[in-house]
Amino acid sequence: MDEYCDLEVDVNGEEVFMVHKGVISSYSGRINKIFGKSKGLAGHLKVIFNDFPGGAANFELITRFCYNKGKVNINPFNITDLTCASHFMEMNKLVAQTEKSLDEIRYWTWSELMMVLKKCQIVLPKARSLGIVDKCLDSLIGRVASSCEMSPCPSTSSPDSSMFRLSSDTRSTESLKNNFIRATWWFEDLLTLDTCVIEMLVKLMVSRNFDQGIICRFLFYYQKSRFASATPDEKIKIVETVIEMLDSLDIRSVSYKSLFGMLRVALNVNLSQCSRDKLESMIGSQLDEASLDNLLVPSPVKASYLYDVNLILRFLKSFLGKDxxxxxxxxxxxxxxxxxxxxxxxxxxxxxxxxxxxxxxxxxxxxxxxxxxxxxxxxxxxxxxxxxxxxxxxxxxxxxxxxxxxxxxxxxxxxxxxxxxxxSAVLAVISQQRKLKGLLEDTNELANLSDSPFNSFETVLQKGRKDEGSEQQIVLYAKKLNLSDENEKLKAHLQGMQWRVVELEKVCRKMQTQMTKMIKSRLSNQSNAKSSVPRLCS
Incomplete structure (x- = not known):
């Protein structure tokens, strides 16, 4: 038997296989290309594979296929391994068989789908490039959607509720409970999937118009459930993935309460600045939903102040936006x-x-x-x-x-x-502000008066004269203050206010003159009108 094992294959440094070159090359285009031009070579031959998908276990699978004359039992347990290995070794016959099996994915059970996805995680880059992951996730989402009795309206305005628009007069409490279970039964099963697969799953759900309220609830559940047993590096990856996925959803579907819970988790892990900015932006954009307890976030470690004021200022900036x-x-x-x-x-x-x-x-x-x-x-x-x-x-x-x-x-x-x-100038500023407001209001009132304008004008002018001392007090105080360059603005503001009062007084006097002429003209017209009216007989 040893005479037939003329080819030594080193698989990823894990294990060395002795195989018959002729048997393997008859099914493998890759082996055939390597030795196709060296048929006359005799003696011991060796091939080293450093990137064989699935490692030694997968290579053993394909050797059995070759030695069994191209026959193999393909099932959900080995289909991922066989698909990846057959493409790597350019085994066209085996590739055709695996593709045919993948076309029958709609007949697989839920457990079989989950098994294939777990296998794909081991050889994820290759399995993803070959479309195995997408086919499994597509089937997975279809089954989740068909099992959930979704509301006609997407649950976007009430993310903290049960995620359903149910009529209280037609659905009982038991019905609500059943619908909630029907919509979330798959959460627990998907906890075994890595963050990379979860990211692909969520993106596919969004593209299929899956209820984003349900997606949001799942992401928070996934983060909370996986966090307890995760390593520090895994925790960072989980939180960053969840934030990235939440940021891709309609913000109205994201639970605001849960976002603050995520923030408190994020404060204890070394998140990337990009992820931190996205989380803060999501919270800030809905700041009108926040409560005082939400905002009382402790200050960072080693900071002297009690609460993280800078964080709240960033929230406000996100809320206000550019305009x-x-x-x-x-x-x-x-x-x-x-x-x-x-x-x-x-x-x-x-x-x-x-x-x-x-x-x-x-x-x-x-x-x-x-x-x-x-x-x-x-x-x-x-x-x-x-x-x-x-x-x-x-x-x-x-x-x-x-x-x-x-x-x-x-x-x-x-x-x-x-x-x-x-x-200080505080009370003077108050007095000046109120005086200016009063003058403006009185001037507006005078524009609409038809009777007794003099008293109103005198009131305005008296108010201006009465506060003249305050104007001087403001300016004098501003001059006495030892103001820095920064406070020069305050001084200029106070002096500007005095100038505006003086200008208003000038306007008032001008209006007074005009109103005097109007009143004299009106009185003259009334006198002429009375003299022309005949007296009534008694």
Whole structure:
């Protein structure tokens, strides 16, 4: 028998096989090409394969095929190995048989499909290039879809629910439970698949218009279930794959609560910056769905401050996008309400810098808040805790307030508030802002008056004269302050406000002259009209 074993085959350094060159080459085009031009060679021949798919076990399978005169029992257990090995060895007869078996994949059981996919993971690049993985996943998705009683409407607006649009008057609780089980029964079986196969599965599901709410639920289930037994490197791969897949879905189908759960997991693994950015962008784009508890994320390790303020600022940037004007006002209002709670919560942090606190206040546009009482409360708390701030630093924080949106109660409290800069320009700024607003409102009213214009004009002018001292006080105080280059803007702002008041007074005087002429003209016309009307007989 030894005389017939004239070819030595080293398979991936795992094992060396002694085979008959003539028998193997009669079925293998690859072997035939190697020795086709050296038929006269005698003695011991050797071939080394360093990249044989499936290793020594697969090579043994194809040698049995050759020695059995081209006959082999192809089944789901060995079809992956035989397909990959036959293509590698250029065994056309075996390739034809495996392709025929793959065409009958629709008759395989669920367990057989899962078995083939697990086998494909061992030789994934080759199995994927040969289309075995796609055929199995296609069949898999078809069976999942046919077993689920899907709602006509994709479940996109209620990702935290059971993922079904079911009518409460036609479906009982038991029916809801059954539908949920029918939609998720396959979750557990797919936990054995690697992240690469899961990624292919999800992409194929999306292309087939599979319910994205179900996909989202599965991805979170997969991450949670696989995490416990995974190595540190596997954990990173799992989280990054899940984030990548979630990012490919319609954001409305992704559970916001689960995203924050994913964020807390991501904080403990060394994710790539790309994956971290995608996760933060998904959360930020739906920031109006967040609660205060969601936002209270602990600061990174070794950071002195308590909460991760920089993370929240990045969320806000994602929420506002390139143009904050495009964000609906209702959504802005929701974010403003939760942000007011957040800045109040972080204000007592002794390590929170003034500029960072001010950035939180100014992150949203002024239109997002109908009232600034919440911001005032947070600023007051911040100044109370950070009593050691310089006058200049306090002024920077105070500049974040829109005093025009303070309620009367908050405004009165501010007047007596010792936490704010002593004898500062804050109250002067408030007075000036309110005076300007009042002058504008009164001027608009005068444009529509037809009677007694003089009293209204006198009221406006008296208001302007009354506050003239305040104007001078503002400018003088601004000059006395030891302002840095950064605070020159404040000084210019105060002086600009004084200039606008003076201009408004000029406009008012001009309008007063015009209205005087109009009234005299009207009185003259009325007098002429009365003299022309005949007296009635009594």
């Amino acid at each position: 904050a004007c495009c964000v609906p006002l209702t959504r802005l209002n929701k974010v403003a309400r939760v942000m007011d709670l957040y800045i109040t919560e972080v204000a007592p942090d002794p390590y929170l810098k003034p500029l960072k606190f001010l950035a939180l206040i100014r992150a949203l546009p002024d239109s997002a808040r109908d009232s600034c009482d919440g911001v005032y409360h947070a600023v007051n708390l911040y100044l109370e805790v950070h009593s050691g701030l310089s006058e200049e630093e306090k002024m920077k924080v105070c500049c974040g307030l829109n005093y025009e949106k303070l309620s009367s109660e908050a405004f009165n409290h501010l007047r007596e508030n010792a936490n704010f800069p002593s004898k």
